[in-house]
Structures are given as structure tokens and as C-alpha cells.
Amino acid sequence: MEPVLEVSALETGLHPAEATEWVVMLVSVGIALLGWMVARTFYLKNPALPERLKTRFRALYITLLNKYWVDEIYDMLFVNRTKDLGNFLARFDLSVIDGGVNGSAWLTRLTASVSGFLDYWFVDFAVRRSDLIYYMSYPMRRIQTGIIQNYAALTIAGILLLVSYFFMK
Amino acid sequence: MFHNHLLSVVAYTPMVGALLLLFVNKESKNFIRWFANIVAGVGFLVSLPLLTRFDVNAEGFQFIERASWIPAIGVEYYFGIDGISLLLIILTTGLGFLAVLSSWTAIEERVKEYYIFMLLLQTGMLGVFMSLDFFLFYVFWEVMLVPMYFLIGVWGGPRKLYAAIKFFLYTLLGSVVMLLGILALYFYNYKMTGVLTFSIPELQKLALPWSYQFWLFLAFFIGFAIKVPMFPFHTWLPDAHVEAPTAGSVILAGVLLKMGTYGFVRFSLPMFPDAVKDTASLNLSHFTFGLIHYRFGLLQLVVFLSIVGIIYGALVAMMQKDAKKLVAYSSVSHLGFCMLGLFALNPNGISGSIIQQINHGISTGALFLIVGIIYERRHTREISEYGGLSHVMPTFATLFLIITMSSIGLPLLNGFIGEFTILAGAFQRRISWGVYGCVGIVLGAAYMLWLYQRMMFGQITNPKNEKLKDLNLREFATLFPLVIMAFWIGIYPKPIFRYIEKPVNQIVEKVQPGFFSRQQQASQLPTADWRLRMAQGRTPATKQ
Structure with missing residues (x-):
């Protein structure tokens, strides 16, 4: 404690507040002694007293026993809410973000299956x-026989057909 | 001859080992194990001369090896490293050895193929960190995916095929977009200089116009952000990590993720300085149908995603029921820190980020080893299956606790150095960034300590845990070096900072020209008012 006060005294140019220091020291020692005496009374001199106090000041006793429920309040306000957020984000990660990735894979498979269908039933069909x-x-x-007479006959038939068409008109 | 080709020796030692393994009878499993472990150990040992021969005061790249490879399109075989790649190379060889060592009893099937893939993976990763030619870089970048794909797909857990394909396709998607960026750079360089070259130092000299910088940054960003992985591109990571065998997870977390951050350091920052400093080119109204008007830039976008990654990753990690998945999500959070540090764009942020990348390799690598050790005994990773293990496995509990603390960032351990430096950089850049980062640290402590408490403390409630054996010598040997490294970096990180000081300063000077002269001016100001100094130089002047 002393060096701290010394430095501040140097900086501010004030005298070290020795009186304050003494008061603080005495008060803290006093509180410590008081606690010691209370413990001595409760545990050694008069063990029945705590029991009586417990029944008399029930609410106070329970509050103290649970440390003012600071842990529970803290859990409720911060710890569990952080866990909730973590759980939410973990689900979000699996469903939305990874879902997006798997969704793009699904989309690729979908378009692939559509083009596969087209390929099978149109391109490959032929x-x-x-x-x-x-x-x-x-x-x-039947026509393309390779025999020259057939071709000649067909040619003549064609010419006749054309000529007759010409004259009919 | 080996003196001039030290990098090639380091890079190909594992591959030569893998090739020799091809000729070994696959039934002689123990011989294969011994052989692979020795190769990996030698691989680590040959990388050590890099540390001693590296000149920390020299500018630029060292140990250069350069030869023409495909002259028609200007592709070269071009190796060279600076301090940043040096540290990552040592991390790769060291962690690679430990990963190989950790698989002795974990792998019983297809032992020969397993070790061949592990060693090939090692060569692929080393090549990425050494390449100074974009083409070569891309080759190694893709080569690395193949062994990892098989490691997950063959020796993985129940959903191994799903995880392996997801990992492969997702990263491939990113790297193809990056390839487009590389080609754009290549042809822009050809248009400007008339020289066909993929040489990274040459291409880094280009002064790119804004539109090129913007789109190329985005192209590289996709590739690297998936690899890092940044939110929201991270979902391949939990699947791949959980399904991969232990050694695969160690390498995946320890080294593969660093490829992304390494890409940002090596390419995005020095090559697209206007894009990474950009704070005004985007407007939210474009994405919200004109509802919200908020101008921001690529810098804010990246930092926003990093901070979301830090907090989101930590919160999701907290609620995982699977220990391995928890560690996987914690990687998302930690890599968010690395990204935040990088994009603080000042020496503290960037060097902190690099140190944190090494730290993450050590701590998370060790955490995956730890989960692997316990998985080998019980064949479950459910946290609720455990509890009270410190009674039966005291050595394990001690090492686990040290690694937990290192992951949280406790002073005297490595995580503290990295996180502190990153936060210092972030605070200098913008106080709110540092504050969000701190939230991540608190959450990190919460999920790690909770994990440790649930697994190690209390009474043994599950009778299956009563007979668990403590670490054997081999398991101890895999964890102990990492613990030593955690302490070393935590207590005396100066040698490591010295390796990266020069390259980091170069990058900062490239991104923020005149940064150091401004800083010097600021330190000569008559006033000692730190706010004025921060405003002038955006950094404190006290850094040796």
C-alpha cells in the first residue's frame, strides 16, 4: 500500500494521508477480528446458536447460503444465453450455411440430371x-439396286411423268 | 551440389521416400512404418540448415533455384523463400514428421498406400511454400489436394466419402477461380511488358490499375478464403477434420489452412495494395435493393468476415458435442485472428498473424493429436463419454492442459504472443477491431476450458474410462516437441520475429508506401502524446 501512496503523493504534491491509512488498517483488522469472534461463538462456544438464528432469520440464512444467487443470476443472464446463442449458431451453421453448400451440390445434381435426361432421350436416342x-x-x-436397266427404266418413267404433267397442264 | 539445391532437397526428400516405398512389399507393415518415419525424420532434419543458413538481414528471396521449364509459355522451375515461407516450411516438415509418427498404431489397413500419400502430401505442401513461379505454385497447390483427398476418403471415419468429395470440390472451386486470376495477371503482364512470365517477383512489380486490382483481389480472395477458411466458406472444414484420420487432421489444420493465409500475405497484400486498402468501393444499397445505404470497401468486407469468423467460430465450437468438431471450429476462430492481423496492414498485425499461424499449427496440431490419442483408446469422440480422465492419465492430462492454455493464449505460451501482437496491430488500425478480437479470446478460453473440464476433471463416471492407459513413449514423443515449441515461442519469440521482420516490413511498405518514414517522423515529434503519434503513423514508434 505504501509505495502506491508515495507515488501519488509525489505526483499530487500532497502529504501522505497517514491518518486515512491508519483508519483503513484498523477497520480491516477490526472486521477480521469480528469475523473470528463470530466464528468462535458459533462453532466453539455456543453451537446451538446458529441453529436458532437459522430458524429465526430463515430468509436471510437461505440468501447467504446461496451466495445471493449471484452464480445463478449470472448463469441465467450470461452463461446460458451465450450457450443458447452458440446452439443457435451451430444449428444455423448446419442448416443455412452448410445447407447452402449442400444445396449448391443438389442444384448441380438437379441440372445434371435434367441434361442427362435430355441427353438420353434426345441426343443419344438418335x-x-x-x-x-x-x-x-x-x-x-429397294430402289437402289445397282442394276443399270432398273435405273434406265426409272429415268424413262420419270421423264414420262414430267412430260405428261407438262401436257396435262 | 546439394548446397545450391537445398530447397529442392527439402521438397523432394519425402517424395523420393514415397517412390522407394512403392518397391516395398505391402505385407511388411512394420518395415514400411519404420521407413516412412525415418524418411519424414530426415525430411525434417534436412530442412534445419535452412534456418541456420538463412540471412535475416538480406532483402528479397533466398536459396534461389531457377531453371527454364516450359519456355514457350514462360514457365520456370523457380524456388526461393523469405522468412515467412521459411517458418511455414519448418512447421510443415516438423509437423509432418510428428503426424507420420502419430499414425503408427492408428493405421492398420493399406499401410503402404497411407504412408505414400502422407509423404507425397508433404512434398506438395513444401512446394507451395517454395514456389516463386505462379504456374509451379498452382501445380503444387493442386497436387496437394490429391493425397489429402485419398487420406480422408480411404482412412477416414464413417462419412469419409462425403467429407473427401466436399473438401476436394470446394477447394478446387476456389483454386480454379484463383487460376483465372493468375492467367489475368499473366496476360496483363504480357500486354504491358511483352514478356511471357509466371515469375511471382516479376509479376509483383506490376502497377495494376484499379479495376484489375479489384477483380483480381476477389478472384484470389475466393481461392484463399475457402482454404483459410473464412466465414462463410468454412463448412468443408468441420467435415474434413472430423472424418480425416488423426494425422490428416493434424496436417490439415497445421499446414493446409496456412496455405490460404500464406496466399494473402504473398500475393493479395503486396500485389493489390489499393484493393486491400479500399474502404469505399462497395455500397450496401446494391445488395439490399436500396434499403440500406452504407459505403464500405474490400478491407471492411474482409475484416468483417474475419471478426464474424472469430466470434461465430468460437460460439459454434462451444456447443459441439464432438471433441474433434470442437477443435475444428476453434480453427475457424483462430484463423479469423490471423486474417484480422493481416488486414490490420501494419507490421504488428502482419507479423502477429504469421506467428499465430505457426502457433495454430503447434497448438491445434497438438489438440488433434490429443483427440486422436483418446480416440484410439475409446473409439469415440463424444465429450460426454469422458470425464475424470486426469485420474487415470496424468501425463496426458498435463500435456493436454498445457496445450489448452497455449490455445487460449495464456502468457508464457505461444498463443499469447500471437494473439497479443495481432490485437496490438488491430488496435492501432482501429480500436473496435481489437475489441471484437478480445471477445473472441474470452470465448476461446470458455470453450477450451469447458472442454478440458468435461473431459479431464471430476470423477470417472463412465466405467469404460477406468482402465485407460496413460501415454506410451511414442505418443509422448509426438506431443512433447509441440509443448516445448509452445513454451519456446511463448518465452523467447524474438528469433522467430527476426526471421519475418524484413519481409513483413517490405509488405507493409508495399501496401502503405511511406509507412516507415511517417512513423519515423512521428517518433521525432517533440510531444510524447501517443494519440498524436498514433494519428501520424498509426503505429507506436517503439519496435526494434
């Missing part, structure tokens, strides 16, 4: 059902 081309080409194959 390739997969190449037999359709085979069937569709049947008339062509």
Missing part, C-alpha cells in the same frame, strides 16, 4: 435407335 434409320431406309434400298 444414336441408340439407329435401327430406325435402317427401317426408314427400306424404300431407298
